[in-house]
Amino acid sequence: MTNTDALFSPYKLKNLSLPNRIVMAPMTRSKSPGQIPGADVAAYYRARVEGGVGLILTEGTVVEKSASNDPNIPSFFGEKALAGWANVLKEVKAAGGHIMPQIWHQGVVRHNGSGPYPDVPSKSPSGQSRPGKKIGEPMTTKDIDETIEAFANAARAAMDIGFDGVEIHGAHGYIIDQFFWDGTNERADRSGGDLAQRTNFAVEIVKAVRAATSPDFPILLRFSQWKQQDFTVRLAHTPQELEGFLAPLTRAGVDMFHCSTRRFWEPEFAESGSDMNLAGWTKKISGVPTITVGSVSLNGDFITNGFTANADLDTGAHLAGLVKMLERGDFDLVAVGRALIANADWPKKVRAGHVDQLTPWSPQALQTL
Numbered sequence: 001m002t003n004t005d006a007l008f009s010p011y012k013l014k015n016l017s018l019p020n021r022i023v024m025a026p027m028t029r030s031k032s033p034g035q036i037p038g039a040d041v042a043a044y045y046r047a048r049v050e051g052g053v054g055l056i057l058t059e060g061t062v063v064e065k066s067a068s069n070d071p072n073i074p075s076f077f078g079e080k081a082l083a084g085w086a087n088v089l090k091e092v093k094a095a096g097g098h099i100m101p102q103i104w105h106q107g108v109v110r111h112n113g114s115g116p117y118p119d120v121p122s123k124s125p126s127g128q129s130r131p132g133k134k135i136g137e138p139m140t141t142k143d144i145d146e147t148i149e150a151f152a153n154a155a156r157a158a159m160d161i162g163f164d165g166v167e168i169h170g171a172h173g174y175i176i177d178q179f180f181w182d183g184t185n186e187r188a189d190r191s192g193g194d195l196a197q198r199t200n201f202a203v204e205i206v207k208a209v210r211a212a213t214s215p216d217f218p219i220l221l222r223f224s225q226w227k228q229q230d231f232t233v234r235l236a237h238t239p240q241e242l243e244g245f246l247a248p249l250t251r252a253g254v255d256m257f258h259c260s261t262r263r264f265w266e267p268e269f270a271e272s273g274s275d276m277n278l279a280g281w282t283k284k285i286s287g288v289p290t291i292t293v294g295s296v297s298l299n300g301d302f303i304t305n306g307f308t309a310n311a312d313l314d315t316g317a318h319l320a321g322l323v324k325m326l327e328r329g330d331f332d333l334v335a336v337g338r339a340l341i342a343n344a345d346w347p348k349k350v351r352a353g354h355v356d357q358l359t360p361w362s363p364q365a366l367q368t369l
Contacts, residue, residue, distance in 0.1 A: 001353050002320040006327045007334065008351055011054070013256060013289065015216045016164050018098060018333075020054040021326065022347045025293050025335035026102040026167070026222075028059050031369050032074035035062075035116060037084040041074070042091040044369035048340055049097030052347030056097060057167050057220075057258075057335065058088075060104035064150040065117040067175075069110035076103055076154040086161050093162070100165040100220065103154045105147060107175030108136055108184075109228070123147060124178050125191060125201070130229040131183040144191060144201065147175070152208035155219075165218030168205060171260045173227035176202050180235055180245075181227060195235060199248045206252040220291070221249060222258035225278065231262075239269055239281060246286045256289045257282050258335065264294035265321050280330035293335035296322065297346065298361055319355070341365045 008020045024045075032041060045056050061076040062068040068075070075081045085101065092099045108124035112135070123143055127136040139147070155166045170176035178184040179201040185192050191201045202221070209219055225234045236242035246257070259279035261268075268278040276284065279292035297319065322334060338361045340346050349357055359365075 002323055004319070004323055004350055004353075006323050008347075011332060013165075013332075014218050016098065016218055018054040020052070020347065021333050022053050023055045023057055023291055023293075023333050023335040024048050024053045024340050025337035026057045026059050026169070027337055027341065028073060029366075029369065030070050030072040032072055032084070034080070035068070035071060035073065035075040035078070036081050037074045037088055039087070040369050041084070042088040045088055045099065046091040046095045046097070047344040049092055049095040051340075051343070051345035052351065053336075053340070054098065054347075055164075055333070056092060056099040058099065058101045060102050060169055061085075061154070063103050063105055063154045064147065065120045066123050066147075067105040067110065067150075068116060069106060069114040071116035076101055076157060077150070082157055082161065085158075085163075089162055098164045100163055100167050100218070101154070101158050102167040102169050102222070103151055103158075104169040105150070105175040107178045109174055112136060123175060125175075125185040125187055128184045128186070138187065141189070144204075148201075148204050148208050151205045152212040155209040155217075156212040159213045159217050165220060165255075166209065166213075167220035167222055167258060168202070168209065169222050170202050171222045171224035171258075173229045176205070177224070177227060180223070181233065183227075183230070183233065195241065196244045196248055199245060203248050203252040206249065206254055210253045218255045219253060220256045220258050221254045222260055224260035225268075226260075226262065239272065239285060242281060243285045246282060246288075250286045250288055254288060256291060256332070257286065258291040258293065259331075261292075261294035264292045264296060265318050266294075276330055277325070280325065283329075283331055289332040291333040291335050292322075292325070292331040293337065296334060296336045297339035297350075297355075297358070319350075338365075 011018045061074050108129045112122050126138045127134050158166045227233045267275045268281050279290040283290040342359045342361050342365045
């Protein structure tokens with residue numbers, strides 16, 4: 001049986017003290033009618049705290065009207081939505097937990113005419129949903145400034161309500177990632193150019209979020225190599241390219257990188273001879289703490305199996321590897337996704353050595369919160 005003590009050691013990020021290294025990964029649930037999280041959403045997150053999760057990262061919450069293609073995805077603006085999130089926070093804190101909202105904009109993944117505000121145009125750097133497929137117009141400078149402000153306003157609201165920090169969603173082909181990716185960013189202004197220059201939109205968001213919050217308020221940034229538009233895409237093909245990508249973001253004030261991969265156990269740059277994953281390389285290069293994520297406790301990755309197919313439980317080999325990587329300092333926190341939907345008490349069962357009692361992932365788990 002794998003010794004999992006490392007997963008249950010305390011961790012401190014700025015003034016935030018966590019009881020363990022286990023994070024609930026952000027997962028879209030579309031269970032907030034009218035974009036307002038209700039009592040069932042609050043109970044859902046509270047149950048994961050009671051099950052032993054050290055930090056909750058909420059499902060993606062959208063920052064402005066152009067940001068969502070689904071009226072059941074919660075927003076993080078507007079009096080009623082923020083009141084709903086205040087109740088979520090109340091329940092999580094009552095259980096002794098810690099929670100940060102993930103703030104999000106889908107960009108051109110949200111097509112014109114969709115979502116709760118169909119008359120509001122979609123936004124994207126160059127109007128392209130993927131290379132060569134133009135479905136809209138490029139954002140103007142005014143559009144960019146308004147979206148940056150929307151992220152900052154959401155972060156300020158999170159701090160004012162009492163959340164423990166905020167995660168900016170910069171991964172998976174959504175708006176920030178659309179600026180990162182040269183396949184969807186053909187701009188020739190301050191927000192386009194080489195990879196380092198294509199981080200400028202995210203850099204300005206991070207700086208605006210920092211200016212809108214206190215110095216001790218943790219800012220997390222999630223990023224990925226892969227995109228939902230093309231799973232084979234890589235922003236950085238070498239550690240040197242990754243360094244060029246991370247440096248501006250680090251200088252802007254990111255406190256922790258959440259490094260999204262399909263399978264956490266896969267080396268990011270295998271040709272280097274190192275077995276470190278993306279979170280390991282990111283921490284080594286930037287010196288900034290990291291979260292690893294990617295099919296933790298499962299043998300089927302999100303892209304291959306997704307939310308719509310069954311995934312077998314990890315037999316133990318991957319868990320042992322995860323602990324080994326954590327013990328040697330590759331990363332600082334571990335985000336668990338689908339396994340926590342199926343098992344609200346995943347941390348408690350893992351700590352007790354009862355991995356065999358975990359419920360396998362199946363899409364039926366999505367029917368309820």
